[in-house]
Amino acid sequence: MKNITILGAGVMGHGAAQLFAQAGKNVHIRARRESSLEKARELITDSLKIMVEKEILTENEMEQTLGRITYTTDLHEAIQDADFILESIPEDLEKKLDTYDIIESVVSDKTIISSNTSTFPIKELTQRAKHPERFIITHFFNPPQLVPIVEIVKVDDTSEDVVNTTYDIMKEIGKSPVVLKKEITGFIVNRVQVAMLREAFNLMEKGVATAEDIDVAMKGSLGFKWAFCGPMESQDLAGLQTTQAMVGNILQDLSNTREVPSFLSEMVENDQLGIRTNEGFYNYDDNGENAIHTRDDNFLELQKLSQEK
Ligand SMILES: NC(=O)C1=CN([C@@H]2O[C@H](COP(=O)(O)OP(=O)(O)OC[C@H]3O[C@@H](n4cnc5c(N)ncnc54)[C@H](O)[C@@H]3O)[C@@H](O)[C@H]2O)C=CC1
Numbered sequence: 001m002k003n004i005t006i007l008g009a010g011v012m013g014h015g016a017a018q019l020f021a022q023a024g025k026n027v028h029i030r031a032r033r034e035s036s037l038e039k040a041r042e043l044i045t046d047s048l049k050i051m052v053e054k055e056i057l058t059e060n061e062m063e064q065t066l067g068r069i070t071y072t073t074d075l076h077e078a079i080q081d082a083d084f085i086l087e088s089i090p091e092d093l094e095k096k097l098d099t100y101d102i103i104e105s106v107v108s109d110k111t112i113i114s115s116n117t118s119t120f121p122i123k124e125l126t127q128r129a130k131h132p133e134r135f136i137i138t139h140f141f142n143p144p145q146l147v148p149i150v151e152i153v154k155v156d157d158t159s160e161d162v163v164n165t166t167y168d169i170m171k172e173i174g175k176s177p178v179v180l181k182k183e184i185t186g187f188i189v190n191r192v193q194v195a196m197l198r199e200a201f202n203l204m205e206k207g208v209a210t211a212e213d214i215d216v217a218m219k220g221s222l223g224f225k226w227a228f229c230g231p232m233e234s235q236d237l238a239g240l241q242t243t244q245a246m247v248g249n250i251l252q253d254l255s256n257t258r259e260v261p262s263f264l265s266e267m268v269e270n271d272q273l274g275i276r277t278n279e280g281f282y283n284y285d286d287n288g289e290n291a292i293h294t295r296d297d298n299f300l301e302l303q304k305l306s307q308e309k
């Protein structure tokens with residue numbers, strides 16, 4: 001599995017291209033616009049430079065990594081020799097299905113087609129597929145070149161060889177794959193994250209806390225703890241009688257909405273999209289360049305610490 005193709009050069013695609021290239025793979029990354037590819041190239045270079053600054057990579061390793069990445073707007077060129085394709089285009093089912101139609105008309109039956117989807121079950125992704133058995137979900141986390149976990153989601157139709165090969169590739173590129181036993185919308189992490197976000201948005205709508213208050217509170221508590229002690233282990237350490245009381249006392253008071261909060265929809269409608277538009281829960285003046293640099297710097301320190309453990 002030497003030839004990797006990343007479709008989409010956005011938040012996830014560029015980081016995935018860097019990840020595979022750092023692991024020695026030949027990478028083609030494809031976006032429809034040269035400007036997206038140029039932005040991806042800048043972000044990958046910046047990320048690698050931080051790793052060189054922190055002596056995680058040498059200059060030579062950075063240059064070798066950059067040399068393994070081919071940027072193209074030509075979809076056929078990007079996929080024709082691919083062994084493994086990571087689709088990382090927007091979370092839009094029709095766009096994904098249209099892309100898979102094209103892929104399957106070009107690539108060999110042996111090519112593994114994976115999606116970085118945050119939510120869609122494979123059954124939905126493969127509803128038009130000629131060879132559904134070679135589709136799999138590899139859900140990376142932002143930024144994919146740094147966050148250890150990747151969720152692998154399969155169904156009974158998924159070829160065992162595809163699952164095993166995908167698992168092995170994830171280990172080869174330095175990830176910690178978690179294979180779900182059953183597929184479900186949003187998999188493990190995003191279901192937990194959305195349950196948390198539902199409550200966080202509820203607290204904001206009720207005027208209990210601001211977005212910043214919530215970030216400070218969560219980073220310094222569960223964010224701190226969960227880096228080395230997961231939510232279930234934390235309950236063992238707390239005492240499950242207390243867990244039972246906590247869950248029992250709070251559960252009935254939680255938000256049970258099934259709707260995206262109106263303030264979030266209004267933000268998206270008003271182009272308050274986060275670093276992409278310099279306005280989201282926070283304001284930016286550099287499209288998040290400083291925020292990304294600080295994030296990566298901190299994540300690399302955390303990565304070093306967890307690897308020393
Ligand atoms: N943003 C995040 O933090 C995470 C996103 N994901 C998932 O990864 C996938 C990609 O998400 P992002 O990187 O955030 O998206 P993005 O919007 O940042 O990037 C999407 C890329 O796809 C290209 N693109 C847009 N429409 C296209 C089309 N019709 N055909 C081909 N290419 C097209 C864009 O030019 C861009 O390069 C989504 O499925 C998302 O749910 C997964 C984990 C985290």
Ligand SMILES: O=C(O)[C@@H](O)C(=O)[C@H](O)[C@@H](O)CO
Binds near residue numbers: 117142143
């Ligand atoms: O944090 C992440 O990378 C994942 O939870 C995701 O898949 C989500 O898309 C996230 O980035 C947006 O909340």
